[in-house]
Amino acid sequence: MTGFGSEEAMFVSQQPNTSIDLRGLVLSGILIGALGVLDDLVITQALAVFELHLANPSLSFARLYRQSMRIGQDHVAATINTLVLAYTGAALPLLLRVSQGGERLGTFVNREFVTEEIVRTLVGSLGLIAAVPLTTGLACLLVIHHQRLGRFRPLLGPVSLGDGHGHHHHHH
Numbered sequence: 001m002t003g004f005g006s007e008e009a010m011f012v013s014q015q016p017n018t019s020i021d022l023r024g025l026v027l028s029g030i031l032i033g034a035l036g037v038l039d040d041l042v043i044t045q046a047l048a049v050f051e052l053h054l055a056n057p058s059l060s061f062a063r064l065y066r067q068s069m070r071i072g073q074d075h076v077a078a079t080i081n082t083l084v085l086a087y088t089g090a091a092l093p094l095l096l097r098v099s100q101g102g103e104r105l106g107t108f109v110n111r112e113f114v115t116e117e118i119v120r121t122l123v124g125s126l127g128l129i130a131a132v133p134l135t136t137g138l139a140c141l142l143v144i145h146h147q148r149l150g151r152f153r154p155l156l157g158p159v160s161l162g163d164g165h166g167h168h169h170h171h172h
Contacts, residue, residue, distance in 0.1 A: 026116060029120075030119070030120045030123050030124070033120060033124060034120075034123060034124040034127045034128075037079060037083065037124060037128060038124075038127055038128060038131055040079075041075060041076065041079055041128055041131060041132065041135075042131055042135045044075060045068070045071070045072045045075065045131075045132055045135045045136055045139065046135055046138075046139040048068050048071045048072070048075075049064065049068045049136060049139035049140055049143055050139065050143055052064055052067055052068055052071075053143040053144070061140050061141070061144055064140050064143070064144065065136055065137065065140045068136045068139070068140065069132070069133065069136055072132035072133075072135075072136055073132070075132070076128050076129055076132055079128055080125045080128065083121055083124060083125065084121060087117055087120075087121055091117065
């Protein structure tokens with residue numbers, strides 16, 4: 001990918017006294033886009049672990065991890081579907097133009113701006129898939145061993161860990 005997949009990138013590259021690496025710009029865009037989705041997924045996953053622990057504090061690490069992962073896997077699948085549908089929705093006029101123009105799918109997919117979006121979706125999806133087991137494991141460790149955290153305990157945030165000192169967020 002050269003980075004010339006979008007009109008905006010071409011405008012940036014034509015600015016006088018500019019030496020922006022367009023490949024780096026594409027990669028940065030992919031990472032920033034993935035981070036937004038990752039943030040949502042990781043926070044929700046950690047919260048799922050905390051809530052399962054609150055509901056049943058006697059769950060072992062292994063059971064808590066397994067139950068949390070079932071939630072996480074469904075969330076990842078739903079999130080990836082959301083990304084694919086959002087990209088498809090945004091690209092609908094383009095897809096219509098291509099289908100009317102009689103261009104073969106193989107030729108279309110190899111165009112840079114299409115490849116860029118496919119790579120963006122795949123990279124984002126792989127990040128999401130990798131983040132869930134990591135987040136789940138860390139959250140399980142924290143919640144099960146929270147009494148060992150000492151002065152770092154307040155860093156777990158507003159979720160009560162069954163000790164009566166926390167407070168809950170209420171969504172209206």
